[in-house]
Amino acid sequence: MDSLFVNMVKDVHFPSTLVLWILMWLSRYIHIVSSEVSTKQVFFVADGDEKVFLPSPPLTQRGTQYQWLRTPHDGNQSPSSVTINENSPNLFSQGGEHDLTMEPLSSLAGVFLFTQTQPNVLPLARFEVFAVEFTPLRLLLDLGSDVSMSCKLPHMPEAATLQWEAEDNLSSNTTLFYNNTAYVIIHSVDQQNKKRYDCVVRLNGTRVFGAGFLLDIEAYTFKTQVTLFRESSNSSEVDLSCRSKSEYLRAKWTRTSSSQPTEVVMTSSKRTSSDGLQRDRFSSPAFSGVDYPMRISPLIFEDGGEYRCIFDRPESIYSSERVLSSERVLVKLITIQVSVALSGGEDGDQPVVLTCELSELSDVPVTLAWLRREGSGVLMIRQEVLTDSRLLSVTLPSLHTDQLFWECVVFSQGLLRARVPLNLTDSYDKIPTPVTPRRNAANSFHLWMIVACSVLLFTGILTVALLFYYRKARNRETASRPVLNIVASPSLTDQDDPVYGNVTNNPPDKDSHRSPTEGENNMDIHYSCISLSGLKPREQNRNSETSGDGDGVIYSAVSIN
Known part of the structure; x- marks a missing residue:
């Protein structure tokens, strides 16, 4: 062409x-x-019910063959052709003329390019497909249990955010974003928590994707077993739920623990009486016959253990000799405490030990982790799967101002179960000296060297500049002074005749100012006429001078202009 x-x-x-x-x-x-096509972003729920649909653009008039190319997000593979087999089950299928439909699998996420291959290669459409992974996918929750959910975006686009949203605002202590995953916890769910929770993707603040759950919660408890993780502090509390579909006469809560295996009644009540057993920090309302919750407030570390709610009723309404018991719920309460300790030394740079400890071990593997806040994100410092030990510690060589915000988090089965923030600025009473950033000796020496070199360099530059300015000023001063030029007078042939010499503004010859020697005492005196510019002209009187024993007289007229 x-x-x-x-x-x-x-x-x-x-x-x-x-x-x-x-x-x-x-x-x-x-x-x-x-040929330069724009990219359209598509998000889908991994392992969901809906397939992913990619429409083909309008075709060109000259095109005879077309093709879909796929590049995975992991970057380990080069673009490959999408294989479509209509005669057998396949991950991809074709609808319309060249539309592409694929299964909602996270492994299929990537960049899809629709191109014309004949008679020439021409890109027509480009899609970047992102998979959002949810855990769990479906929820049917026991009354009084904790629900933990997560959504993950393995390949995060630039300027994207991932977070959980609900009809009411979620507290910061129940949400966490770490490693491209957004976590959320709802504690002790009941019918009031029967609402929708969405995982939302935003690009530059604009919502581009949202999917989630409408929580489905059981109305009653019947031989249910739940595990709760709770922070122990002066401001923490926990509510234990116990509700029956049938009516009972009496209800009670009992407790056992590893340190106290004997069952102890914490609260009890009868339906026909408003009196009941209440212990310090343990409280329950009057038994209604079907509902008997218990609250522990404040919650301390020693409150961990197994709690059972038991309903009793007579076998017959006419006899109270035999009593039928029904265990409604078993709650395993695991309390968490964090502590700060000094590891020796006398100054503020002494090692500091952060410890996170559980009161009980769970029936399922539990991972403890220490996270440190950095800006708007978190950094994993240490994590460990607990087997025999119930605690995890982190030792800081010294405490800096950028190491004040920590949190201990509990993971179980890939989900966040609890998070306990630790703000070390609130622990200054445990540290003898104020927490300040520390510079080691090497850093201080380097800093002083940099300062000294900078001062020397500045002094040298200033000295050179002053010398240059001084020399330039001297040159200007020399140029402004009047310069005398001596014009040679005619040679003296007759000593009796006056000789006149004209002196202009040029400098005189050096020989004209030297002193007479012994052999020159008899030299005649010459007449000179001196004229200096810069002054008003004025006549000078003629003066006679004698030089030694000579008999010649020189008349000189001096005129100053």
């Missing part, structure tokens, strides 16, 4: 040929520009 353009250029003197050449050049330019 380029040779055709050259031939047309040779004939541009013909107007019709010139117009045709311009039109063909414009068509070629539009063809190049149209």
Whole structure:
């Protein structure tokens, strides 16, 4: 085509040929520009019910063959052709003319390019497909249990955020974003928590994707077993739920623990009486016959253990000799405490030990982790799967101001179970000296060296500048002074005749100012006429001078201008 353009250029003197050449050049330019297609972002729920649909764009008139190419997000593979087999089950299927439909699998996420392959290669459409992974996918929750959910975006687009949203605002202590995963915990769910929770993706603040759950919660408890993780502090509390569909006469809560295996009644009540057993920090309302919750407030570390809610009723309404018991719920309460301790030393740079400890071990593997806040994110410092030990510690060589915000988190089965923040600025009473950033000796030496070199360099530059300025000022001063030029007077042939010399503003010869020697005492005195510019002219009187024993007289007229 380029040779055709050259031939047309040779004939541009013909107007019709010139117009045709311009039109063909414009068509070629539009063809190049149209080959740069924009990217459309598509999000889907991994392992969900809905398939992913990628529509094909309008086809070109000259195109005869087309193809879908896929590049995975992991970057380990080069673009490959999408295989579509209509005769057997396949991950991809084709609908319409060239539309692409694929299974909602996280492994299929990546970049999809729809191109024209014949008669020339031309990209027509580009899609970047992102999988959002939810855990769990479906929820049917026991009354009084904790629900933990997570959504993960393995490949996070630039300027994207991932977070959980609900009808009411979620507290910061129940949400966490770490490693491209957003976690949320709802404590002790009941019918009031029967609402929708969405995992939302935003690009530059604009919502581009949202999917989630409408929590389905059981209305009653019957031989349910739940595990709760709770922080122990002066402001923490926990509610234990116990509700029956049938009516009972009496209800009670009992407790056992590893340190106290004997069952102890914590609260009890009868339906027909408002009196009941209440212990310090343990409280329950009057038994209604079907509902008997218990609250522990404040919750201390020693409150961990197994709690059972038991309903009793007579076998017959006419006899109270035999009593039927029904265990409604078993709650395993695991309390968490964090502590700060000094590891020796007398100054503020002594090692500091952070410890996170559980009161009980869970029936399922539990991972403890220490996270440190850095800006708007968190950094994993240490994590460990607990087997025999119930605690995890982190030792800081010294405490810096950028190491004040920590949190101990509990993971179980890949989900966040609890998080306990630790703000070390609230623990200054445990640290003898104020917490300040520390510079080691090497850093201080380097800093002083930099300062000293900077001062020397500045002093040298200033000295050179002053010398240059001083020399320049001297040159200007020398140039402004008057310069005397001596014009040689005619040679003296007759000592009796006066000789006149004209002196202008040039400097005199050095010999004219030297002192007479012994052999020159008899020299005649010459007449000179001296004229200096810069002053008003004024006549000077003629003076006679004698030089030794000579008999010649020189008259000199001095005129100052």
